[in-house]
Amino acid sequence: MEPLKERVKELLEKGEIGGFLGYRGDLPYLFTRAEELDGLAVSPRRYPLPQILAKLQGLYPEGRFGLLVRGCDERSLIELIKNNKIQSERVVPLGVACDQELAERCGCERPYPTEVLLGEKVEGKEGWELLERLEAMDEEERFRFWMSQFAKCIKCYGCRNICPQCFCDTCALEEEDLIAGGTIPPEMPAFHLVRAFHMAGRCVDCGLCEEACPAGIPLRTLYKEVRRAVKDLFGYEPGLSVEEKEPFGYLGDGRYEVPERLK
Amino acid sequence: MPNLYIVRVMCSGRVSPHFIIKAFQRGADGVLVAGCEIGDCHYGKGNYLVKKRVAMMKDLLRFLGINPKRLRVELMAASEADRFVKVATEFTEEIKELGPSPLRGAQGA
Ligand code: SF4
Ligand code: SF4
Ligand code: FES
Numbered sequence: 001m002e003p004l005k006e007r008v009k010e011l012l013e014k015g016e017i018g019g020f021l022g023y024r025g026d027l028p029y030l031f032t033r034a035e036e037l038d039g040l041a042v043s044p045r046r047y048p049l050p051q052i053l054a055k056l057q058g059l060y061p062e063g064r065f066g067l068l069v070r071g072c073d074e075r076s077l078i079e080l081i082k083n084n085k086i087q088s089e090r091v092v093p094l095g096v097a098c099d100q101e102l103a104e105r106c107g108c109e110r111p112y113p114t115e116v117l118l119g120e121k122v123e124g125k126e127g128w129e130l131l132e133r134l135e136a137m138d139e140e141e142r143f144r145f146w147m148s149q150f151a152k153c154i155k156c157y158g159c160r161n162i163c164p165q166c167f168c169d170t171c172a173l174e175e176e177d178l179i180a181g182g183t184i185p186p187e188m189p190a191f192h193l194v195r196a197f198h199m200a201g202r203c204v205d206c207g208l209c210e211e212a213c214p215a216g217i218p219l220r221t222l223y224k225e226v227r228r229a230v231k232d233l234f235g236y237e238p239g240l241s242v243e244e245k246e247p248f249g250y251l252g253d254g255r256y257e258v259p260e261r262l263k
Numbered sequence: 264m265p266n267l268y269i270v271r272v273m274c275s276g277r278v279s280p281h282f283i284i285k286a287f288q289r290g291a292d293g294v295l296v297a298g299c300e301i302g303d304c305h306y307g308k309g310n311y312l313v314k315k316r317v318a319m320m321k322d323l324l325r326f327l328g329i330n331p332k333r334l335r336v337e338l339m340a341a342s343e344a345d346r347f348v349k350v351a352t353e354f355t356e357e358i359k360e361l362g363p364s365p366l367r368g369a370q371g372a
Contacts, residue, residue, distance in 0.1 A: 134326070137328075139325075139328045139329075139330060140328060140365070141328070142326070142327065142328035143327060143328025143329065143365050144328070145328070146327045146328060172281060175281075178281050178284075178285060187288055187369075188369065189288075189327050189366075190284050190285065190287075190288040193284050193323060193327065194280075194281060194284055196323055197280045197284070197319065197320065197323060200319050222326075225322075225323075225326045226323070229319060229322040229323070229326075230319070233315075233318050233319060233322065234315065247315055248312060248315065248316070248319075251308050251311040251312060252311055252312075252315075253311075254301035254302075254308065254310065254311040255301070256314045256315050256318070257314060258314055258317060258318040258321065258336065259318065262318060262321045262322060262325070262331050263331075263332070263335075
């Protein structure tokens with residue numbers, strides 16, 4: 001913890017940041033005074049810190065903040081900057097590499113940020129098993145699989161609420177013309193298909209949605225396919241660079257063609 | 264019963280992915296998105312994203328076990344009536360072969 005604490009202390013004392021968003025115990029906490037830093041922890045619990053930071057920046061339009069970033073947080077941060085939800089000149093990311101245990105539990109493809117201040121970089125192991133199993137099924141079987149999964153949904157919106165990439169001001173999932181109100185499970189597959197489409201070019205594979213889902217729906221696998229398709233169809237991978245444009249974020253030259261295999 | 268139900272929009276750029284999802288949820292066996300050729304859009308570039316959107320949606324349908332052939336995008340001039348008739352007939356035939364959508368009788372249908 002020392003290198004991180006020292007760096008935060010220095011930033012706070014020099015007045016370069018007004019607060020540092022990290023963890024105290026298992027919960028997110030905004031450290032604003034050096035004396036509080038004894039409580040700074042890197043909990044194995046995860047929260048969408050960049051999403052919280054976007055709110056803080058909104059509340060304090062002049063404020064500059066330090067932010068604890070894991071690999072997944074960094075990918076989220078990049079997308080939030082690109083989508084103008086976070087101003088990059090008002091955030092100082094401090095990198096933490098996840099340990100082997102967490103990296104494996106998360107099935108993370110890149111369990112460390114670009115610059116690591118704390119911890120050692122280890123390699124994670126991505127979980128593609130379910131996706132491969134689904135691809136091996138025939139259409140009908142896949143349909144039955146997803147419908148039986150979606151049938152478990154209690155429309156708690158947990159997946160949306162925890163997602164660092166869900167940042168629209170009004171949410172399509174609450175649009176009653178699109179998803180009828182008052183039914184549980186919500187219309188299938190519309191509810192999940194709307195969210196999946198919205199994640200195209202955004203999902204950073206943090207896995208928080210699946211962790212949050214009380215119904216145990218394998219959401220991450222759905223979004224892994226979203227990521228895989230976006231990469232395959234448009235050559236785009238969310239969370240890698242602030243400069244690269246996401247495929248639905250610009251018009252292009254109109255020459256895009258639907259690939260033969262999907263026609 | 265006519266087998267084609269036309270939903271008019273001002274421009275293919277107006278066809279939000281939500282429209283496509285809603286149509287399938289309501290039990291449509293297929294969805295054909297028709298727009299002007301690139302360069303001929305009355306709004307300039309309203310149709311530039313439509314193929315990208317459809318490609319993405321087709322993959323998601325496929326992954327959920329709904330045949331991606333049920334969704335198609337065709338760009339043509341508004342004056343090309345024969346072309347529209349040809350495309351619509353072909354598409355209808357193809358959908359007939361696929362049979363009813365697995366979402367028929369689903370919620371909201
Ligand atoms: S993995 Fe889930 S929570 Fe994380 S960015 Fe993707 S959709 Fe959002
Ligand atoms: S978290 Fe799970 S149960 Fe809740 S809305 Fe999302 S998918 Fe449905
Ligand atoms: S007016 Fe835009 S596609 Fe026809």
